[in-house]
Amino acid sequence: MPKIETTGKLFYSLLGKTINDEQLEEIFPVAKAELDGHEDDLLKIELNDTNRPDLWSAAGIARQLKAYWGTEAPLYDFFSTADETFLSEGRELIVDASAKEVRPYSIGFAAKGHKVSEDELEALIQSQEKLCSNFGRKRKTIAIGIYRSDLITYPVHYRGADPDTTKFIPLGMDKELTLREICSEHPKGREYGPIVSDSKVFPYLHDDKGETLSFPPVINSAHIGAVEVGDENLFLELSGSDLHDLLLAASILACDMSDLGYEILPVKVSFPEETAFGREITVPYYFQEPISCTLSQVHKTLGEPMSGDDAVAALKRMGIYAVYDEDTLWATVPEWRNDFLHPVDLVEDIMIGYGLENFQPEMPQDFTVGRLSLAEELGRKVKDLMVGLGFQEMMYNYLGSKREYVDNMQFPAEKCIFISNPMSENYEVVRPSIIPSLLESESVSAHASFPHKIFEVGKIAFIDEGENSGTTTRNSLGFLASDSVMGYNEVSSIVNTLFYFLGKEYQLAALEGDGRFIEGRCARIMLGEQQVGVFGEIHPAVLENWGSETPTIACEVDLDLLMN
Amino acid sequence: MEIDVKNLHPLEVRLLRHVVLGEPITAGRIVDELDYKVGQCNQAFSWLSAKGYLVEKSRESRVLYELTEFGREQAEKGTPAQRIFTFIKAEGPHTLPEIASALGLEKSEVGSAFGQLSKARCAKMNDENKAQSIADELSGEFLLTANLLQKGFQGNLDESALDADEKKAMGKIAKKRGAASSPFKVIEREDIVYELTEEGAQAKEAVLKANITGEELGSLTPEMLATGSWKEGAFRPYGLNAPTSRLIPGRHNPYGNYLQWVKDKLCSLGFEEFDGSLVENEFWNGDALFMPQFHSARDIHDVYYLKDPVHCKEIEEPWLSQVAKTHEDGWETGSRGWRYSFDHEFTRRQVLRSQGTVLSARQLPKAKIPGKYFGVARCFRYDQVDATHGADFYQTEGIVLGNDVNLKTLLGLLKMFAEEIAGAEEVRYVPGYFPFTEPSIEVHIKHPVLGWFELGGSGIFRPEVTKALGIDVPVLAWGLGIDRMALMHLGLNDLRELFTPNIESVRTRRGN
The missing domain is CATH 3.30.930.10 (Bira Bifunctional Protein; Domain 2)
Known part of the structure; x- marks a missing residue:
């Protein structure tokens, strides 16, 4: 189960108020979170829901708790949709067909207007790590790179490259290595190289002038890929094998960074062939489908008759916008979530939003015969x-x-x-x-x-x-x-x-x-x-x-x- | 000084009553005067000395001669030499074999006895090679021997009481070791002279005052009952706090008892027990529970794989197809599924059961509706073994199927477990997360001894789990962490102790 650490300073500023540990423990179940420790200014938090990667950051937890308290949610107005595409102003990422056999997808977005502080940079790196290791199966399906946008000449290119002739200076080293050498000589190469090392070509990300950004999912370049405290303009790139998961991870990061004060800048991503969302996707991209369930199903599952207004209010406390029409409840899935596989998932959010303490325990009525084997x-x-x-x-x-x-x-x-x-x-x-x-x-x-x-x-x-x-x-x-x-x-x-x-x-x-x-x-x-x-x-x-x-x-x- | 006369053995009582302050007390005296056996006398001395009632004044060594079994026989029938002499005197000369058979003696005995007779000139071998007597009566030495045997019959002979001739004769018929074929055994004894102490005198007073004679009845015997002799005596009261001996009974294992108690409790609540194989496959261990095949808990570092056979032969249909389709696109469950290509080889890979919920999944296709089931299942996890992690351990799990079960009945069920099984004082529910239930609830309880802790996890099985296994009603699923309570019941704080091979520690473990 994911565990994160955050400074109290950052967390309370995101939360908009300071509350004591007892109050934290009281409210944390709303996010299925547990306070694991609090020393000096460092909070250790365990998150139980492995399907809610949006909660694996201080910003994400704060967002959930604020919704529960009724704080009006910020408007994340940088999401393109199937109907509306924001202009990318020349920021473009071109995915080449040559990457298909090794790691088919790469997407990205940019952010500006905020000098990254030390604890924010740490929080950002932690989010990146949690998303890659837990949600991205140890970078197998998601790897995230953060780069210094100022140094990049767009468009950025993502392609399969020859591992023996492609070389650059990786982060943490001072000499040029080929991609294959990185796999054996760089510690990150030894750890993550095996994800791609069986392929003929290795994933490679570079800008339009040929400057290296990274060798995904292994290591950034020592130049463009070396983000430092004080950097103001960032480019984030996510590569992997599942487009839904990549888009969700990008959305989560974008919302988190928006919460930190960044302006999110869209990047147009072009693919060599059709995807579930077209050949061109402008990221961040809202791809989630609305989810619905009936009020009678809510009643049957939770054992409590609930009016449409009750259900809508409960979902609002979970940060979910919903409407109802007679027996049917329609919910818009928040940009940072994609864990509604089945209507019962919506029912659970209604349960949490309504408050577990409002359900009175009842004994099962069915008569059954107990028996040892x-x-x-x-x-x-x-x-x-x-x-x-x-x-x-x-x-x-x-x-x-x-x-x-x-x-x-x-x-x-x-x-x-x-x-x-x-x-x-x-x-x-x-x-x-x-x-x-x-x-x-x-x-x-x-x-x-x-x-x-x-x-x-x-x-x-x-x-x-x-x-x-x-x-x-x-x-x-x-x-x-x-x-x-x-x-x-x-x-x-x-x-x-x-x-x-x-x-x-x-x-x-x-x-x-x-x-x-x-x-x-x-x-x-x-x-x-x-x-x-x-x-x-x-x-x-x-x-x-x-x-x-x-x-x-x-x-x-x-x-x-x-x-x- | 407080004197509890009940702590005195009859041997002590009789001795105390018999002696007076200032006079020497020896084993010889007590054996003679109180008719004690030497061993009884020594025991009485040792007990009374330990209590401080007797004190040792001096020691003297002496030699005693004790009649052996062999000697006793000779004392009754006469020595071989005596008997041979009497025989040939009365019956006339006979050959040695004739004598042996007439007197029922061994030939060797006859040979050696005749040797003594002829040496003492009481008999000789005549020309016909027959033994004949040549004296009117046996000479003095033979009489001395016979006399000693008769005296020995009365009791042990003290060396100091023998004259020079007797000592000489005794030297020939007594042995210190291997005395079974000699008439007398030599016993060297150190006699200790005791005296009564002041406390001993007080004890004697107390005994007299209490009117205890030492003649009271001890153990009740079948003979006493048969003869009715118990009616003529009083029973000696025993010291009630005498040390007891350690008994090692056949016993149930206290942890096993605790698990049985939990099982009985669940039965009494209407649950039927299920059970299963230790070897599972990925299908039932994870796929059927709607855990995606790429789920992090299904990693090589969480589950033990079998070396051989790596795969089972087949997975039961239609469950395999339905579950696979549910993972891929939700099938008919109303879910959108996990959107990946289900791996039909991976699903057959064999593992050691890693969670008890497997048994719940396996029960679903054959479950009755309404139905309640439970299992206490041994599970295996890839974990470093320490005080809180075992290589294998028990999980207590179960399900409730019914048309009308829901969140509120789930909370009711958890409350019942908390109160009936855990003795909880307070119960608190919080939202939880499990891949196979939605909604999911954790139950925390306030235990009278352990304080607040998480008693278990539960939820309503996802339709992706139940529908794919042919169940159309809601199913409550629950698991209880009872090991903490088991440890408390057994007074332990290390999980490894539950399965200790140490016999002594299991023998002495009490359990509550």
Whole structure:
């Protein structure tokens, strides 16, 4: 979940007033935000809604809260639409067909009239980072560059360039590198280069005189791309693979910068072919469709009858302009949002705008029958029997190491489910049996007075090619006992008692070739032709592997097979 | 000094009553006079000394001779030498084997006894190789031995009480170690001379005053009940605070008990339990929950992938087609979808279940309406293991299906959980965010011990989730974070402790 930091100075000036932390915490749920910390003048804020990138900046949060308080929203009057296009006064960005195979879209806009201060520049860079990493999937679908507009000769060109002959001095370095060299030598190149490095051509942004702006999505040039405190005229460019997301990100940045005091200047973007919004788009561009829902749907979802006026007022508090006609509610989606996939998304905004505290909890009226699963019922019966037999119930983790589940147990690795991206080799395998878990207890409990009698009823999982997943998860009973005198007779007697009370008549068959047990002192528990469990004396080699010096017996029973 | 006579054992009581201040008290005396066994006497000395009622005055060593089993038999039947002499005197000369079989003795015993007789000139081997007696009666040494055996029968013999001849004879028939085949065993004993202390004298007074004799009945035995002998005595009162021994019972795991309690609670509220496989696929783990395939929580750093098999064989239809279409353009759900091309290979990729909501999604196609379901599901997350993160952990999740469920019934349900399961004093709801619910609500509670914390997340399943899985009614979905309360119940503060393999720590864990 995105977390942002902002100075209180910037945040409160955007908010138009200073409020204390308690008041912040009170109002923050409106933006699904949480105050994570407040030290000196630095506020740390966590945003829970991953579909609301407009809230990942101080300006965006302030905009939402002010709307809720009823402050009249500023007029963002720089958006071109399908019907109305602002003049770009020569600011143009030309997207070349050569970029199509690597990163098809690039858009941009400019801003002027405000000297960027230190905390604003930080806020801007943070917005850029949050949009690129969270919303833009670590720059995969959105990368944003901020440039010094004064140094640019329009039009700006975006194209696919030869990675081995195209070169420039990247930000943070003092020598020219080719695009391919940047991918291996520049830290940002190593981090983001892989997004494009499989392509024949790499994305490249330069002005009409051939001066480099950047190698998107990797790094800006050290000249035009080096924005500093005090810069007054900026050009912002966004490249990526999804035009909707790019336009939304541009709209969010434009509104944020407008809130900071910039005048937003449109840029005409020309594409080599038709897009969803034509071949030419003047950015910032308002592309959102209106969303509607019925008041009866609001009533059904929220459980509260609501008049059209109530719903409109609630949406206004969320910064959404809406009208209604009889049962239908029409809402204009704000420029900075695009999270209305379904009418229920509008209903939620009505809920928040109306105030959750205004909905009285009601008990569900439907009568339903509560019931435990069959596995739980049998599991409880088995647990009670084991406790009656003097055993302590244990509960274990289901992930462990190959050493524990395979090597120590002399158990075949090909029966085990391995994780392909383990965080550590300690948690790399799903346990195929409860017995290694029980033996782990032995290895750490030599100090606990004997006899040890422990068991678990839990899940195990292992390879089973007959299943759709190629694996099977089983409900299983495992028990273990150890003492200076402990052997086959003891475990056989326990099995006998257990199965008597479970009402199952079993036969024993020889168990051969199972390295976990001493050959000739272990058995398979058979119900008819079906094996439902194994038990025996743990092999001394296995005990040695676990560092145990006490004779030990163990048994494991597949409870799913007892349920029929 | 406060003297609790109930803390005195009968052996102590009888000893105290028997002795007086100033006189020497020895084991020998007590064994003789009170008919104690030596062990009982020593125990009484040790207890009384520990209480400060007896004090050691001096020590003296002495040697005792104790009759062995073997010696006891000889004392009753006579020594082999005696018996052989008597036999050949009465029956005339016989060969040694004849004697052995007539007297029921081992041949070796007969051989060695005859050797002693012939050495003492009481018998000899005649020309026919038969043993015959050559004296009228046994010589003194044999009589001495027989005499010692008879005396030994009465009790241990003190070396100081034997004369020189007896000592000499005893030297031949007593052994310190391996005495099983000798008539006497040598016991070296250090005798300690005790005296009663002032406190001991007071204890004696207290015992007399309380009229305790030490003859009171101890443990009730089957014999006492069978014979009715208990009727003739009084029962000795026991010290009530005597130290107890540690018992290790068979027990349920307290965390398991807590989970069972939660399950029972949910059942009592009308919920039916569901369960499922630990191995899931991207379809059910994310796609069916309308999480776009590019969602950040579906990253390699959040979910564990299976090494093999990488993919499951197939995804159930029509759910696959409907879900895929819903992601792409909303299908018939009223949504515009996520607008991307659904990856049919990615959806089959296998993972370890990362959230309990998977089970809710899987339940939808087969759910009853109205219906309430829950599951306590083991989930796996790609997380560094520490006090607040486990490699695997339980999530408690569920759904409510019904024509008339809505936000207000969701709030009611959460209130019921907060009060019934968490014992909340106050409940607060705030808007939340989950990819699969809209609206989404977090419930925060004020717990009597833990204070304010987030109890769980909930919401109404998005139509993109329910419609694509064949459900046309609203579905409330909820998840409860019960581990914090479980830790509190168990008096723990580290999640790793819930699954500890340490037997001692589980054995001693109480739980509330």
